[in-house]
Amino acid sequence: xxxxxxxxxxxxxxxxxxxxxxxxxxxxxxxxxxxxxxxxxxxxxxxxxxxxxxxxxxxxxxxxxxxxxxxxxxxxxxxxxxxxxxxxxxxxxxxxxxxxxxxxxxxxxxxxxxxxxxxxxxxxxxxxxxxxxxxxxxxxxxxxxxxxxx
Amino acid sequence: xxxxxxxxxxxxxxxxxxxxxxxxxxxxxxxxxxxxxxxxxxxxxxxxxxxxxxxxxxxxxxxxxxxxxxxxxxxxxxxxxxxxxxxxxxxxxxxxxxxxxxxxxxxxxxxxxxxxxx
Numbered sequence: 001x002x003x004x005x006x007x008x009x010x011x012x013x014x015x016x017x018x019x020x021x022x023x024x025x026x027x028x029x030x031x032x033x034x035x036x037x038x039x040x041x042x043x044x045x046x047x048x049x050x051x052x053x054x055x056x057x058x059x060x061x062x063x064x065x066x067x068x069x070x071x072x073x074x075x076x077x078x079x080x081x082x083x084x085x086x087x088x089x090x091x092x093x094x095x096x097x098x099x100x101x102x103x104x105x106x107x108x109x110x111x112x113x114x115x116x117x118x119x120x121x122x123x124x125x126x127x128x129x130x131x132x133x134x135x136x137x138x139x140x141x142x143x144x145x146x147x148x149x150x
Numbered sequence: 151x152x153x154x155x156x157x158x159x160x161x162x163x164x165x166x167x168x169x170x171x172x173x174x175x176x177x178x179x180x181x182x183x184x185x186x187x188x189x190x191x192x193x194x195x196x197x198x199x200x201x202x203x204x205x206x207x208x209x210x211x212x213x214x215x216x217x218x219x220x221x222x223x224x225x226x227x228x229x230x231x232x233x234x235x236x237x238x239x240x241x242x243x244x245x246x247x248x249x250x251x252x253x254x255x256x257x258x259x260x261x262x263x264x265x266x267x268x
């Protein structure tokens with residue numbers, strides 16, 4: 001029973017975080033693609049200042065630099081799906097992904113004036129990275145499958 | 151080394167993406183087992199069981215010891231700790247980010263409403 005302390009078999013393969021926010025979906029959606037808004041709110045604890053540069057169209061790139069006391073932390077990626085105000089899908093590369101591409105999808109579910117924002121973050125299997133086109137088709141098919149399974 | 155470790159972590163997430171493999175891991179967390187034990191306990195063929203076990207082995211989640219004709223399988227928890235750390239880091243990152251998005255957008259709306267009242 002050396003493994004008993006690790007609740008491992010129940011570990012999810014995909015990370016999902018959700019929050020209900022008292023604002024309309026379009027305002028929340030736009031806060032992700034407006035660089036000055038993004039720089040103001042995407043500032044986790046320990047970050048003194050965030051800079052954001054982005055090209056808000058499908059295939060466009062973004063760069064988010066979070067400045068800490070120990071120096072800058074670079075995040076970058078490419079927008080894959082921009083479906084205002086329902087869904088935003090982008091790749092995410094940071095020192096915490098060791099420069100490997102991961103996939104983030106953000107869904108905005110409007111409900112009587114408030115909106116549930118759901119962030120899903122997953123690692124891309126190696127074979128998806130090998131062939132980008134096919135890879136993205138696979139990733140999106142999986143997203144669709146998950147969306148329709150709900 | 152980092153390259154190798156990261157590739158391994160991807161294998162861990164691929165291994166965890168399948169419910170049968172998660173169930174096999176949960177079973178091995180209870181006690182070691184032979185391949186034939188698992189094939190009997192799970193409603194899948196010996197061939198399918200072997201395939202799942204190979205994927206778990208590739209991810210470093212299962213160790214195989216060959217004792218004569220028996221193949222004994224043991225669960226390895228270390229790669230799971232790494233996957234758990236990755237998940238914990240990003241869970242916290244996105245939770246604080248969404249809290250901050252909430253404060254930013256609802257704060258801006260409150261200011262706009264206050265201006266309208268003036």
